[in-house]
Amino acid sequence: MDTTTQGTTHHQDTTGGDLLAAYRAHLSAGRASLGEMFGGFWETASSGATVRTSDGESFVNCAGYGVFILGGTHPHVTEAVVAQVRANPLATRLLLEPVSAAAAKALVDVCPPGLSKVHFVGSGTEATETAIKMARANGKRRLITTANGYHGKTLGSLSVTARSVYQEKFQPLLPDVTVVPYGDVDAMEAALRDGPPACVIVEPVQGEGGVVFPPDGYLAALGRLRTEHDAFLVIDEILTGLGRLGRWWGHDPEAVTPDVMLVGKGLSGGVVPVAAAVATPAAYAPFDKDPFLHTSTFSAAPVAAAAAKAAIEAIVMEDAVAKAAKLGAELKHRIAESAARTCPHLVAEVRGEGLLIGVEMRDPGLAGELVLELIDGRVLVNHSMNNSHVLRLTPPATITADELDHVATTFDRALSTLAGRFPASS
Numbered sequence: 001m002d003t004t005t006q007g008t009t010h011h012q013d014t015t016g017g018d019l020l021a022a023y024r025a026h027l028s029a030g031r032a033s034l035g036e037m038f039g040g041f042w043e044t045a046s047s048g049a050t051v052r053t054s055d056g057e058s059f060v061n062c063a064g065y066g067v068f069i070l071g072g073t074h075p076h077v078t079e080a081v082v083a084q085v086r087a088n089p090l091a092t093r094l095l096l097e098p099v100s101a102a103a104a105k106a107l108v109d110v111c112p113p114g115l116s117k118v119h120f121v122g123s124g125t126e127a128t129e130t131a132i133k134m135a136r137a138n139g140k141r142r143l144i145t146t147a148n149g150y151h152g153k154t155l156g157s158l159s160v161t162a163r164s165v166y167q168e169k170f171q172p173l174l175p176d177v178t179v180v181p182y183g184d185v186d187a188m189e190a191a192l193r194d195g196p197p198a199c200v201i202v203e204p205v206q207g208e209g210g211v212v213f214p215p216d217g218y219l220a221a222l223g224r225l226r227t228e229h230d231a232f233l234v235i236d237e238i239l240t241g242l243g244r245l246g247r248w249w250g251h252d253p254e255a256v257t258p259d260v261m262l263v264g265k266g267l268s269g270g271v272v273p274v275a276a277a278v279a280t281p282a283a284y285a286p287f288d289k290d291p292f293l294h295t296s297t298f299s300a301a302p303v304a305a306a307a308a309k310a311a312i313e314a315i316v317m318e319d320a321v322a323k324a325a326k327l328g329a330e331l332k333h334r335i336a337e338s339a340a341r342t343c344p345h346l347v348a349e350v351r352g353e354g355l356l357i358g359v360e361m362r363d364p365g366l367a368g369e370l371v372l373e374l375i376d377g378r379v380l381v382n383h384s385m386n387n388s389h390v391l392r393l394t395p396p397a398t399i400t401a402d403e404l405d406h407v408a409t410t411f412d413r414a415l416s417t418l419a420g421r422f423p424a425s426s
Helices: 017-027 029-037 075-087 098-110 124-137 155-160 164-170 185-193 218-228 281-289 302-317 320-342 364-376 401-421
Strands: 043-047 050-053 058-061 117-121 142-146 177-180 198-202 232-236 260-263 275-279 347-353 356-361 382-384 387-393
Touching: 017 029, 058 401, 075 302, 098 117, 098 275, 098 302, 117 124, 117 281, 117 302, 124 155, 124 198, 124 232, 124 260, 124 275, 124 281, 142 155, 142 185, 155 164, 177 185, 185 198, 185 218, 198 218, 218 232, 275 281, 302 320, 320 347, 320 356, 320 401, 356 364, 364 387, 364 401
Parallel strands: 142 177, 142 198, 198 232, 232 260
Antiparallel strands: 043 050, 050 058, 117 275, 260 275, 347 356, 356 387, 382 387
């Protein structure tokens, strides 16, 4: 099957070649080339599910790697952040600071029971680092992760992001890391038996792995194994939490309380980067005893805490969790119907829960073709970094009916175009 990528329609560069040259010279030449391949657009504004570019184009944003559960510039979050910037954006780190305390309480109030201690950080990978250090502080130095899992790219997090393409140039990473197949309880039990007590890190759904769901009961089984083998369980909800799957937390249906739950992406409200590691009191005890054991200058910065608190409030006010379930089911159904009707020979599966939807193509080149067709139709999606066959949609719960219809009809046109380009007989 010839899947040579077709170029997307290029627009007139209204930002000036000097900015592209600066991007290439000072940020990333590779990223600049990718941007040009995707049409050379410069995004300059966002609101809800709409992203606007410098030349006046508008896109429906189903990308953003899961950050925009509330869409862009949600007014409640934006106003809270602007007010905090004007009052006290960064703290002395010596005096007590009220906004971070209020944000921590707001987060704990929507977390599963038993998770009551919060360590705020600036990104998901920092949350993973925090959990690894917390596990070590509790005597669990061995790490067990899952194949194609994704937990970040700083050095500790990269050690449990089980994808060689990201790891090879940075070896050696942390020692004593075991990788087991995702969803395989027997393999996890064998790994836990084969060595000293370990820290297990796992996602409720593998997002970057291609929107991969484990068997029912998998996380509950890991909870039982944690107790039997004196392990330390970290559940990574950075992508799946805060309503993304149509429920507050991805592991809600399972009878398990992790030692640490990682939160991020949507916690930002789409406005200020912020993430957190939320722990049980027992897991957090070493950090409680020594507040300088694990610190960061910008951890729990008031401006980030204001965004986190306002994001949680807005998720409740928008009824975003229920909307994610309803809107996601409709969008997944419509895309699956289009794929079955137009090109079942090109699309292997459409799967997902809530507003996390994966479209698996039968060839990775087809995934690239589909991305470009969707951009031409003014819809933005992401690849899955650990599975090049899968496109990932993470639209906001604030997407309008017209915008959702635009996404579905654009998919239908794009898949029809690919079916014409790559007929079943080829």
